[in-house]
Amino acid sequence: MEQGDVKVILLILIIFVGFLFWRFNKWLKGPMPKRVRVPSDANVPQDDVVELLEGAGFDVLAGKTKIPITMTINDRDVLESRLFIDYFAEKDGQLLLVKVARERKPLEMTGSGVREMLLPYSLMYPEAEGILYVDMAVQKIKKITFHIEV
Numbered sequence: 074m075e076q077g078d079v080k081v082i083l084l085i086l087i088i089f090v091g092f093l094f095w096r097f098n099k100w101l102k103g104p105m106p107k108r109v110r111v112p113s114d115a116n117v118p119q120d121d122v123v124e125l126l127e128g129a130g131f132d133v134l135a136g137k138t139k140i141p142i143t144m145t146i147n148d149r150d151v152l153e154s155r156l157f158i159d160y161f162a163e164k165d166g167q168l169l170l171v172k173v174a175r176e177r178k179p180l181e182m183t184g185s186g187v188r189e190m191l192l193p194y195s196l197m198y199p200e201a202e203g204i205l206y207v208d209m210a211v212q213k214i215k216k217i218t219f220h221i222e223v
Contacts, residue, residue, distance in 0.1 A: 110198070111161045111168065112138050122160065122173055122207055129214055131162040131169070131205070140197065158194060159207075167202040169216070170194050174208040187217060195219045 117123060117136045126133055137159055144152040160171035172191065174180060180190050191204050195218075203218035 110200075111135055117160075121209060122171075125207065125209070125212060125214065126160070126162055126171065126205070131164045133160050133162050133171075134168075135161040156193060156197070162205060168198070168200060169203055169205050170198055170201050171205045171207060174206065174210065176210075180206060188219075191217055192219060 112135045117133050123133050137157060138161070140156045140158065142154045142156065144154070146152065158170050159173045162169045162171050172194065178190075180186060191206070194204055195201065203216050206215045206217055207213075208215070
């Protein structure tokens with residue numbers, strides 16, 4: 074090998090190591106990829122709610138999903154509960170959670186009423202663009218999004 078060949082090989086090696094270092098830093102500082110946790114084994118029933126959502130242009134991805142919650146009080150008392158998401162839907166590449174209005178527990182359209190009833194779902198699925206509140210009595214779909222300032 075001649076003197077010029079060694080310089081070229083070193084130059085290529087320095088550029089390659091620099092490129093690897095730059096890509097590693099970019100990967101470290103880049104945004105975390107969104108991980109969507111939509112259940113894949115949930116059945117989608119063909120009912121009036123699904124027909125209303127599909128008629129409005131939404132794709133229903135999953136049906137009723139149970140989310141178990143375990144709480145520990147004073148490091149010894151264990152309580153268990155659960156939350157239910159009625160459907161997962163998608164429109165224009167945006168994931169949306171669906172809650173269906175219940176006659177027993179109507180949603181008060183006030184700031185505190187919406188917050189108390191729907192904010193936990195939004196916090197559990199931060200990758201979701203919002204929550205669709207479906208009221209079958211009046212055949213209406215309301216999209217609710219939360220904007221939290223910290």
